[in-house]
Amino acid sequence: MKRARSMLPQAADLSASLLAWYGRHRRVLPWRALPGEAIDTYRVWLSEIMLQQTTVAAVGPYYMRFLARWPTIETLARAELDDVLHAWQGLGYYARARNLHACARAVVARGGFPDTEAGLRTLPGIGTYTAAAIGAIAFGCRAAAVDGNAERVLARLYAVRTPLPPAKSRLRADALALVPADRPGDFAQALMDLGATVCTPKQPRCSACPWQACCRAHARGIAETLPRRVAKPVKPRRHGVAFWAVNEAGAVLLRRRPANGLLGGMMEVPSTDWRITPWDDREATKAAPLKARWRRLPGTVAHGFTHFDLELVIFAAMTKAAAARNGIWVAPARFKDQALPSVMKKVIDRARRAVTAA
Helix, strand or coil: CHHHHHCCCCHHHHHHHHHHHHHHHCCCCCCCCCCCCCCCHHHHHHHHHHHCCCCHHHHHHHHHHHHHHCCCHHHHHHCCHHHHHHHHCCCCCCHHHHHHHHHHHHHHHHCCCCCCHHHHCCCCCCCHHHHHHHHHHHHCCCCCCCCHHHHHHHHHHCCCCCCECCCHHHHHHHHHHHCCCCCHHHHHHHHHHHHHHCCCCCCCCHHHCCCHHHCHHHHHCCHHHCCCECCCCCCCEEEEEEEEEEECCCCEEEEECCCCCCCCCCEECCECCCECCCCCHHHHHHCCCCCCCCEECCCCEEEECCCCEEEEEEEEEEECCCCCCCEEEECHHHHHHCCCCHHHHHHHHHHHHHHHHC
16 A cells, blocks of 8 residues: 555645645535635534535535524524424434534533634534534634545545445545645535545546546546445344324324433424334333323334334324323424424324324
8 A cells, every 4th residue: 555655646736636626616505605705613513513414415405594593603502402403303313403502502601612623522512523624614723524525535546445434544544644734624625525526436427536647446447346334234123102192182192202312302202112122012002101092003104213223103092181291282283393303203194194094
């Protein structure tokens, strides 16, 4: 690998060619300052949190709605967490929303964002990559902001055959060696854009790449095979029961999930724990949020999370109960006002269709 590296241009030349390409082909994104515009750290931070494990196309509308509702970090810090969770629904990975709110309050309490990578990493929801990206773009820190796009570009440029994730530290070091002292933010965004628009996972457009002539993977005809990845284990399947309780007024029982853990702080159709073994009818009804004549609805609800797949069955009941443990009665017309994650929207849709068909 040392021999391959010695055949590459100097880091300054690689950086200069990428920045020249970026000047011609940079993407126009709602959170990205145009040349000559002042950089708003709040906008950079908000976009980077939203973009974690989410695509640019998916984030755009959410970002604009958030910015319209909370135009400054001070307004976001004053918001209720439930409002933030409600605005976030559909973006997934809801811990990001809780951390976003906690981070806003922490930044306002300290009087502003830290201007170093190390300082940024002390804030809720900001890890290695996010600290580097915010540091480089907002504060001009010479930092290696290596996301999935950048990993792909660098793995191909240097023909790194070590699979991910073991290769991550090596690729961060490679990136840092290329970051120019004078334009680290532009370099970070240029590397992201190159991976997103040219050095794509499938059928990379090598002829349009400013690094084509020196890319080791392209020269060897192996660009599409990189980066390599360690095979992922098969995701386990978990099982649970959701309880669709409807009172005499037609309202449905909902409750808030615990603040910590998966979907923390979101609203749900009350459900059992999600476990490896299925629930039988008898133990399911014992776990119900209130006493009623429960009946099992046909079909199941399937939903995929990052580390496991979930299968839910639904039990339904009509009830005269005026109250329930840790729950509220919500008219179906008001579901839109609740912070409901995607899996619970699936439960609601399945339950309403099954009850209507019965």
